[in-house]
Amino acid sequence: MALPQFGGAAGSILTGLTAVAMVSLQLAYAHGPAEWIQRGGFKNAAGELCCGERDCFELTDADVKITSAGYYVVSIKETIPFNEATPSPDGRYWRCQWGGSRKCFFAPPSAT
Secondary structure, rough: OOOOOOOOHHHHHHHHHHHHHHHHHHHHOOOOHHHHHHHHEEOOOOEOOOOOOOEEEEEEEHHHHEEEEEHHHHOEEEEEEEHHHEEOOOOOOEEEEEEEEEEEEEEEEEHH
């Protein structure tokens, strides 16, 4: 079955609408589960922004151990002092990094 061909102004409008739809879909897919961090404008103890959804990742409960020194992330062998953790609005552990270093760490409120 052949698709109808549009020319002139109708073709230009259809092409423009198609381009807008494709960009909108790409933006929708760009939002991940950590989008709330970017939207919330969260900052660390040094006053730096925590970054966005591409810079943050969720940690499993099994990957985080609570020690006397803070939160120990087993997979990367890092301890985050309690005073550097932010209560996580979604109740999960999150770590944000930028330039290879940690910017923010979110812990469930019951763990902070």
